[in-house]
Every structure is written in C-alpha cells, then in structure tokens.
Amino acid sequence: MPVSNQKTIGLRERKKAKTMATVQMHAFRLFKELGYQETTVEQISEAAEISPSTFFRYFATKEDVVISDNYDPLLISAFDKQPPELSPLQALRRAMTSIMARLSQDELKTVYERNQLIMSVPPLRAASLKNWNQTMQMFTEIIARRMGRKQDDLAIRTLAGAIMGVNFSVMLYCAEHPEADFAKLLDESLTLLEDGLSL
Numbered sequence: 001m002p003v004s005n006q007k008t009i010g011l012r013e014r015k016k017a018k019t020m021a022t023v024q025m026h027a028f029r030l031f032k033e034l035g036y037q038e039t040t041v042e043q044i045s046e047a048a049e050i051s052p053s054t055f056f057r058y059f060a061t062k063e064d065v066v067i068s069d070n071y072d073p074l075l076i077s078a079f080d081k082q083p084p085e086l087s088p089l090q091a092l093r094r095a096m097t098s099i100m101a102r103l104s105q106d107e108l109k110t111v112y113e114r115n116q117l118i119m120s121v122p123p124l125r126a127a128s129l130k131n132w133n134q135t136m137q138m139f140t141e142i143i144a145r146r147m148g149r150k151q152d153d154l155a156i157r158t159l160a161g162a163i164m165g166v167n168f169s170v171m172l173y174c175a176e177h178p179e180a181d182f183a184k185l186l187d188e189s190l191t192l193l194e195d196g197l198s199l
Contacts, residue, residue, distance in 0.1 A: 017070045020058050021110070023048045027065045028113045036066075036121050063127040066117050072138060074099050079142050088143040092163060093190040100183035112174065112182055119175030136164045166193055 026047035030039045041062055045055045059065050078098050082091035103111065118124045139160035144151045151157075166189045174180045 016058070019050075020068070020070065021107075023050070023055065023058060024065055024110060024114075025106075028110065028117075031066075031117060032113075036117060036124070061127075063124055066114055066124055067128050067131045069114070071099060072135070076138070076142055079146075087194070088146055088159060089163070089190070089194050091146065092139070092143070093187065093194060096190070097183065097187045100186070108183070112178070115171045115182065116175050116178065119172050132164060132168070135167075136160050139163055162193060163190070166190055 023044065027039070027044045030043055030047060034043075039062075041052055041055055044062075044065065045052045048055075059068060075095055078095035079091055082094055086094065100108070100111075118128050137160075140151050140157055143159060144153060144156045147156065149156055167186065170182060170186045170189050173185065174182045
C-alpha cells in the first residue's frame with residue numbers, strides 16, 4: 001500500500017476515534033444528569049454538535065455508545081510485543097496494564113463510567129454480552145497464535161474464559177465500589193490467577 005494511503009487511513013481512523021470519544025463524553029455527562037433511560041440519541045447528538053444520522057454512523061444503537069471502545073487494536077499490539085519468554089497470561093496481564101497506564105485521566109474516567117453504567121443498567125448488561133463474547137474470542141485467537149495452537153484447544157479456551165471472568169468480576173466490584181482503582185484491581189486479580197489462585 002502506498003505511504004500516502006497509509007497516512008490517509010491513519011488520519012481517518014484517528015478522526016473517527018476522536019469523534020467517538022467526543023460523543024461518548026457528552027453521552028456519559030447526559031446519562032449522569034438525566035439518567036440512561038431518559039437520555040435520547042437526539043440529545044446526545046445535539047450536545048456533541050452532530051446530526052442523529054452522523055451519530056448512527058459511529059454507533060448502531062444508544063447502547064453501543066457505552067459498550068463500544070477502540071482499545072482492542074491497542075491491546076492486541078501490546079500483547080504481540082510482550083517478550084516470548086512470558087506465559088500467555090503474563091503477556092496479556094502486562095499488555096492490559098500497559099494500556100491502562102497510557103490512558104489519560106479523562107480516558108480513565110470514561111472507562112470507570114462505562115463500567116459503572118454497564119454493571120448498573122440491566123439493558124446495558126444484557127447488550128454487553130455480545131461484546132464480551134467477541135472479547136473472549138479475541139483473547140482465544142491471540143493466545144492460540146502466541147502458543148502455536150488451535151483456537152478450539154480446550155486449554156486455550158479455558159484460559160480466555162478465565163481472563164474474561166476476572167475482568168467481569170473486577171468490573172462488578174468497581175461498579176459496587178466506585179472509589180476502587182479498576183486498573184490496580186485488574187492487575188492484582190490477574191496476578192492471583194497467574195499464581196494459581198491458592199485459597
């Protein structure tokens with residue numbers, strides 16, 4: 001691919017990510033002020049200074065404003081860069097914590113608000129199931145690739161499921177304890193899993 005095309009695609013993706021982040025920022029503010037159920041797509045669009053039709057170019061539904069994020073490509077890239085001597089779980093834990101460490105305070109605030117909404121609003125929790133399945137499949141794919149094994153390998157699928165379980169547990173805990181540090185708890189919980197979780 002020509003370099004100029006790569007730059008154009010990169011600029012387009014950055015602009016898309018920036019627009020999505022702006023829409024989400026206004027959406028979360030409105031959800032906090034008005035309540036999730038009471039906030040409309042039209043109100044979010046007006047606050048973000050876009051049309052409803054533009055809103056739907058970025059998010060298929062109102063639920064997607066909360067559920068969607070742009071972190072998967074960053075996580076995959078960080079995972080692939082981990083030293084080969086690390087186990088898949090060690091590599092994934094370090095990749096996750098490195099991504100969290102790079103987020104700005106505003107981005108971290110958005111992560112916390114997303115988790116709070118997903119865990120506290122039943123329709124969002126139900127809608128997020130598809131997203132969680134996709135994330136678990138992503139974990140399965142990158143771990144299998146790192147290990148040179150098939151994605152339907154039982155051990156690979158079990159590890160991916162365990163990591164998703166840890167993530168869900170931390171999200172739920174943080175929704176019930178807003179003062180908790182999500183990134184710190186996620187790292188500690190994954191370390192427990194890595195150490196064999198002796199009780």
